[in-house]
Amino acid sequence: MSILIYANTANGKIHKSALEAVAYGSKIATDMGTNATAIVVGACDDTDTLGEYGATKVLHANDAKFNSFDPSVYTKAVTAAVEAEGADVIIFSHDFTGKAIAPRVAARLDAGLVSGAVDYPKLDSGFTVRKAVFSGKAFANITINTDKKVVSLLPNSVDKAPVGGSATVETFSPEVGAASVTVKEIIKESTDLPLTEAEKVVSAGRGLKGPENWGMVEDLAKALGAATACSRPVSDMDWRPHHEHVGQTGVAIRPNLYIAIGISGAIQHLAGVNQSKTIVVINNDAEAPFFKSANYGIVGDAFEVVPKLLEAAKAFNAANN
Amino acid sequence: MKILVCISKAPDTTAKIAFTNNNTEFDTNGVQFIVNPYDEWYALVRGLELKEQHSGSVTVLNVGTAENDPIIRKALAIGADEAVRIDVNPTDALQAAKEIATYAKTQGFDLLLLGKETIDYNGSQIGAMVAELMDLPYVSLATKLDMNETTATVSRDIQGGTEVVELSTPAVISAAKGMAEARIPNMRGIMAARTKPLNVVAASGASASTTISSYELPPAKGECHYIDADNVGELIELLHNEAKVI
Numbered sequence: 040m041s042i043l044i045y046a047n048t049a050n051g052k053i054h055k056s057a058l059e060a061v062a063y064g065s066k067i068a069t070d071m072g073t074n075a076t077a078i079v080v081g082a083c084d085d086t087d088t089l090g091e092y093g094a095t096k097v098l099h100a101n102d103a104k105f106n107s108f109d110p111s112v113y114t115k116a117v118t119a120a121v122e123a124e125g126a127d128v129i130i131f132s133h134d135f136t137g138k139a140i141a142p143r144v145a146a147r148l149d150a151g152l153v154s155g156a157v158d159y160p161k162l163d164s165g166f167t168v169r170k171a172v173f174s175g176k177a178f179a180n181i182t183i184n185t186d187k188k189v190v191s192l193l194p195n196s197v198d199k200a201p202v203g204g205s206a207t208v209e210t211f212s213p214e215v216g217a218a219s220v221t222v223k224e225i226i227k228e229s230t231d232l233p234l235t236e237a238e239k240v241v242s243a244g245r246g247l248k249g250p251e252n253w254g255m256v257e258d259l260a261k262a263l264g265a266a267t268a269c270s271r272p273v274s275d276m277d278w279r280p281h282h283e284h285v286g287q288t289g290v291a292i293r294p295n296l297y298i299a300i301g302i303s304g305a306i307q308h309l310a311g312v313n314q315s316k317t318i319v320v321i322n323n324d325a326e327a328p329f330f331k332s333a334n335y336g337i338v339g340d341a342f343e344v345v346p347k348l349l350e351a352a353k354a355f356n357a358a359n360n
Numbered sequence: 361m362k363i364l365v366c367i368s369k370a371p372d373t374t375a376k377i378a379f380t381n382n383n384t385e386f387d388t389n390g391v392q393f394i395v396n397p398y399d400e401w402y403a404l405v406r407g408l409e410l411k412e413q414h415s416g417s418v419t420v421l422n423v424g425t426a427e428n429d430p431i432i433r434k435a436l437a438i439g440a441d442e443a444v445r446i447d448v449n450p451t452d453a454l455q456a457a458k459e460i461a462t463y464a465k466t467q468g469f470d471l472l473l474l475g476k477e478t479i480d481y482n483g484s485q486i487g488a489m490v491a492e493l494m495d496l497p498y499v500s501l502a503t504k505l506d507m508n509e510t511t512a513t514v515s516r517d518i519q520g521g522t523e524v525v526e527l528s529t530p531a532v533i534s535a536a537k538g539m540a541e542a543r544i545p546n547m548r549g550i551m552a553a554r555t556k557p558l559n560v561v562a563a564s565g566a567s568a569s570t571t572i573s574s575y576e577l578p579p580a581k582g583e584c585h586y587i588d589a590d591n592v593g594e595l596i597e598l599l600h601n602e603a604k605v606i
Contacts, residue, residue: 049519108523110488110498133484135518139500142488146457151569154483167573174479176377178576185569219497223513224524233519239605263606281503281538282520287373287479288397288537296605306374310479313578317603319595320584330584335598339589351593355600 042068043126045117046077046089046097047136053085055236056132058092059199063159063192064130065093070162071128078120078211080113081105090206092199098123098211107222108136112215114143119213121148121187128166133191134235141191151183154191157293157314174287174310193314194236195293228282232266239265239296242285242312243273246301246322246341250278255345256300262352268292270302286311301341304329321345361416361507363407364467366460366474366486367435369428370396373479379575386480386575395431398475400438401542402535407473408439409540410507416470417441421463423456425449429558436553437545443556448563451571453481457489458566465494471512472532476501487534497527503538 044064046057061077068075077094079086079101086097100116117140121129129144131137133155145152153168157178161167167182168190183189234240241260247253253267260267267283274284285292287310297315302308304320304327312318313332320333323340330336337344371377371391378387395404407418420435422428423446432443446463450456464472472491477484484500491498503522504515512531515524545553587595599606 108518110500111491114492135501138484139488139498142453142457142483142485143492143498145454145485146489146492149454149569151452151454152483152485153570154485170482172481172575173371173377174373174482176578177379178578179481180573180576182571182573183569184571220499220525220527222523222525225518225521226524227521282517284537291482296599296603310373317599317605319599332581333584334582334603335595336584336586337589337592337595338586344589344592348592348595351596352606354593355596355606 040127041073041124042071042075042128042130043121043124044075044077044094044130045137045140046079047132047134048079048081048083051082051084053079053083053088056134056194058088059194059197060130060132060192061089061092061094062199062202063197064128065202066159067128067130068093070159076120076124076126077206078117080116086208087206090204091201093202093204094206095204097206097208099208100211100213102212104215104218107218109218109220110139110143111220112218113140114147115215116213117144118147119215120211123211127187129187129189131189131191133193137191141189145189148187148189149185150187150189151185152189152191153181153183155193156190157193157196159197160190171314175291175313193293195238195295228280234266234268234283234285234290234292237266237292238294239263240268240292240294241265241298241300242268242270242302243300244270244302245272253279255349259345259349259352262349262356265296265298270308299329300345302329303327304332361410361414361471362469363411363416363418363471363473364464364469365399365404365407365418365420365435365440366472367399367404367420367422367431368396368478369393369422369424369431370478370480373397377577383574383576384572393431395434396475396478398477398535400435402537402539403473403475404435404438404440405540405543406505406535407471408543410471414507419444421446421460423448423450423459432558433553434545436556436558437549438543439549441556443558444561445558446561446563450568452568453483453485454489455566455568457486457493459563460486461490461493462564462566463561464490470529471507472530474534476534476536487532491532494532496530496532498532499525499527500534501536502533503536505533505535505539
C-alpha cells in the first residue's frame with residue numbers, strides 16, 4: 040500500500056496547490072508508515088520539486104495526448120497509477136482540476152471521497168476527514184469506509200514547508216483511450232495568482248461607488264502582496280471581471296487575510312469568505328452585518344481610510360525590507 | 361433533445377444551522393428547504409432554454425423520499441415536463457450518483473445537467489461520478505452551454521480564465537453562475553405542475569461509502585477589534601504582530 044498524490048501543473052510547471060497536496064499526502068504516508076508517490080500528468084519540467092515536499096517517487100505521464108485537459112483521460116491515467124502503486128489513499132487538491140477528476144477517480148475505484156478537506160485525517164478510529172459544510176457555517180467529520188480512500192484538499196489548509204527530500208522520477212505510460220472533450224480556445228482573464236490560492240485578498244463592494252475608484256484597492260493589494268476580489272453586485276454591474284467575484288455563487292476562498300472594503304456582508308457573500316483566517320472590515324456603516332464576522336474593523340469612509348492604510352502598508356514594507 | 365436535470369434539496373441559504381442527536385444529525389426543525397440554487401437557477405433554466413430552442417423534453421430527477429415532493433413540484437412549476445424521484449434517502453454522493461446512473465443508463469438522455477455543487481455538503485462530486493459510472497464526457501463548472509445536433513460547446517471556468525471546449529453528446533455538464541438567469545414560476549406554471557407526472561422509481565440498492573461521524577459549529581468568533589479611522593497604522597501593526605498575517 041502507499042499514498043498517491045495527483046500533482047497539478049500549470050504552464051508546464053508544478054502548481055503551488057500541488058506542493059501543498061504533496062506535503063499533505065506525505066504527512067499521511069508518514070503517519071501510516073508508508074511512502075508517498077506523486078503523479079504528474081502532462082508536460083512539466085520541475086517534477087523533482089515534489090521530492091522536496093515529501094514525495095519519494097514521481098510518476099510522470101508525459102505524452103501529447105495529455106496536452107489538453109480531458110477529465111476522463113486524466114482519470115484513467117490516475118487510476119492506472121493507483122493500480123501500479125497499489126495505492127490505498129489518493130489525494131487531490133480541491134481546485135478546478137481536482138473537482139473535475141477526484142469524483143471520477145472515486146467512482147471508478149468505487150471508493151469513498153471527501154472533497155474539500157481542511158485538515159489531516161484522524162486515523163485512530165478508521166479514516167476520518169474534516170471538511171466545511173453548509174457553505175462554511177459548520178464542519179463535518181466524515182469517515183471513509185471503503186478500502187480505497189480519496190481526499191481532495193481545500194487549498195491553503197495545511198502547512199506546506201519543504202521537508203528537503205528527493206524523489207526518483209519515472210516515466211509513466213498508462214493506457215487511456217481517446218479524448219472525448221476537445222479544447223477549442225483558452226481565454227486568459229488574468230495572469231495573476233488565482234484567488235483560490237492567494238494567501239491575502241483585498242476585496243471591495245458597492246461602497247466604492249464605481250469602477251474608476253478601484254485604483255486604491257489595487258494599490259493596497261499590491262502593497263500587501265494580495266490578490267483583488269469583489270462582491271456580487273460589483274461583478275454583476277461589470278465593474279470588475281466575473282472571476283473576481285467571491286461569495287456563494289462566485290468562488291469560495293480561504294485566505295489568511297481577507298480585507299473587505301465597502302461590503303456590507305450579506306449571508307451569500309459570507310458563505311464564500313467565512314473560512315478566511317483573519318477578516319478585516321472597512322465600512323462607513325457601523326451597523327454593517329460584516330462587522331459581526333470580523334476580527335478587526337474600521338468604521339469610516341473608504342475614500343479616507345484606504346489611502347491612509349496604503350501609506351501605512353508602504354511604510355511597513357519600507358521598514359521591514 | 362432529451363434532457364435530464366438532476367436536482368437536490370437544500371436548506372434555504374438563510375437557514376439557521378444546528379445539529380441534534382449528539383451532533384450527528386442536521387437539525388431540520390424550522391428549516392425551509394429549497395431546490396439547490398445551482399441546480400435550479402442554472403442547470404434547470406438552461407435545460408428549459410435549450411428545449412425551447414431545439415424542442416424535446418426536460419425531465420427533473422431527484423434522489424430522495426416523498427418529503428422532497430414539494431421541491432420537485434417547484435421544478436415542474438418552473439417548466440420541467442415531468443419528474444422522476446428515486447425513492448431512497450441517500451447518505452453520500454457516490455450512493456446518489458450510482459442511483460442516478462443506474463436509472464439514466466436506460467433512458468437515452470442526450471444531456472445530463474446539474475449544478476456545480478449543493479449548498480449543504482458543498483461536495484461538487486455527483487456530476488463527475490455520474491459521468492464516470494455512465495462512461496460519458498463531463499465538463500465541470502460550465503458558465504455557458506450551446507448545443508447543435510450532437511455537439512455541445514461549453515465554456516468552463518479554469519484557473520484565471522475560461523476554456524471553451526467541444527464535446528459530443530450524450531454528456532454530463534455541471535452548471536455555474538453565468539449559464540442562465542433564474543426564473544420565477546408563474547401561476548399557470550404552478551397550476552400545471554400539480555398535474556404533471558412525478559414518477560416514483562424504486563432504488564437499485566446502492567450503498568454509501570462514507571458516513572458522517574459528527575458535525576461541529578465553527579468556534580465562536582471573538583469580538584471585533586475596532587480601530588480608529590484616524591489611526592490605521594495600528595491595523596498594520598496588529599496584522600503583523602497579533603494576527604501574524606503580514
